[in-house]
Amino acid sequence: MTQAIGATVGHAARIAGLVLVMTGMAAAQDLRTAAPFALLMDYGSGTILYEKAADTLMIPASMAKVMTAELLFREIKEGRITFDTEFVVSENAWRRGGAPSGGSAMYAELGSSVKVIDLMQGLAIQSGNDAAIVIAEGIAGNEANFARMMTDRARELGLSRSTFMNATGLDDPDQRTTARDLALLTAHIIRTYPDLYAYFGKPEFTWNKIRQLNRNPLIAMSIGADGVKTGYLKDAGYGVIGSAVSGGRRLIVVVNGLKTAKDRADDARRLLDWGFRSFETRRLFGANVEVGEADVYGGAEGSVGLVSVNPIEILIPRGSADKLVGKIVYTGPLMPPVAAGKEVARFKVTRGDVEVLDIPLVTARAVEKGSVSQRAFSAMFELSTGFIRDAFKKL
Structure with a gap:
């Protein structure tokens, strides 16, 4: 006592x-994960159930797109754009983020006009770098301006350690965040934009006649997962932000720096399973x-x-x-x-x-x-x- x-x-x-x-x-930290960076949080109470280097700066890779999504969701919620608003696919977006880039893409065609509702799905489901750049250019004129907006918005939300340099998560030496910041950002999105957050959980999306499954491995595991975002860069390793609901309780997990995609999926699931079965709620x-x-x-x-x-x-x-x-x-x-x-x-x-x-x-x-x-x-x-x-x- x-x-x-x-x-x-x-x-x-x-x-x-x-x-x-x-x-x-005491039992909370007995769990082990191979991830260099990890955090497990109860969404309802904000209780941190597990953390490992949760405030250490790390490379977010495509998990940075969750911040891109937050700015897009806010523009929609505040009425500055609608689902039917169209943004043009610039040569920059197509070449750096589309088919020629060799990275994750929704395969938007050069010079085409794409509705926000489709760009949002290309971002959330397919992790399209082209979708992220088109969104950034459509909202802020260019990606550099949008990146400054991302960092400014992070500060407004209390994410004191995150700095964003692009909308995609592509490698940049100054682009860094923490596991805690990503978990808090995810909780904010779920709470503030529940209808828009639901797009992260859709199992697939087809654009330009190319069908792609959701890149988040947790979605297909039948564990109540409905988001959020994976990430991978050679220097960052494999990471994922996940969220799942079981028995009326929602947990948010962040792991990053793992060696393989399988390790990423297994460790995130292990943390979620452990969190759901090992804790009980006490009201203060x-x-x-x-x-x-x-x-x-x-x-x-x-x-x-x-x-x-x-x-x-x-x-x-x-x-x-x-x-x-x-x-x-x-x-x-x-x-x-x-x-x-x-x-x-x-x-x-x-x-x-x-x-x-x-x-x-x-x-x-x-x-x-x-x-x-x-x-x-x-x-x-x-x-x-x-x-x-x-x-x-x-x-």
Whole structure:
């Protein structure tokens, strides 16, 4: 049993009576994979079930096309393009990504106009490099502009380590990502564009009279897989982002750097099978239940409650014992006025050095500026605690 400890930058967060009495994660890392990079995540709770070099930069190869798909999906969702919008296949797209390239392609014809609905399938199902370049040029004018959009969008989504240099995943020394970033990107796409995400799971697509099966080997395994994307380059090895649903639970797996396509398929399936059978869900807090408090400087109230808009749940392995520690992290104190529902903190659960859960917390209510006397009291308190902190630093 371990008492959760609140932690912040500079101030103490108070957690509302959370004691993590649960079987832990000791068995989680007993699983072995030959992949140099791997991560297994529960989609519903965000719990990390397994990780291996998950934050180490790696070559994404064609898995970069998931970021290309995100930008395309957003353009569709926000109404700037439709399924019937047509983009022209330039000589650049045809030569570098189409039939002459010798790589994965949907075999779009030079100079032809292709509807977005078909390009989307060529990208998601056939991993067409030509489809990716046509999409990039159609949205941003050229692939370099689109690549900058990819990286900017990654930052907006909190993917802090990913840098994209092209829409295809073709080799570039500056194009890098991490297993964690790819898993978080996949979760975002499933959550934000569920109808469009479904195209990743289609078993085949025919274009230009050429029928191609989905390149993702997990799709044909009858394990509930409905996505997402494979990748291969000589310097990167074989990789895959996979997602599958079993018993109402969705898992997302990322492996990369394997030596053969068979190793890629086998390791991804092994991780998914293990994740589905070895864990159970435990609820820590319900939705909008106060998790803890954050200090407010000079407010009408001295603190504000912190809640999650969704239930806070964690997956734990069956039958093992280990300590889990929960903490609230925020930069404080908060400055009024503080709006209700504003994201101001993160709730993190760790097992040793492994962070297994990281979710946002928002303010439970608004806090207005305090009276002159309240602000003066806060100033005096901050001054005194500042002296105390400085004294401890000198010890």
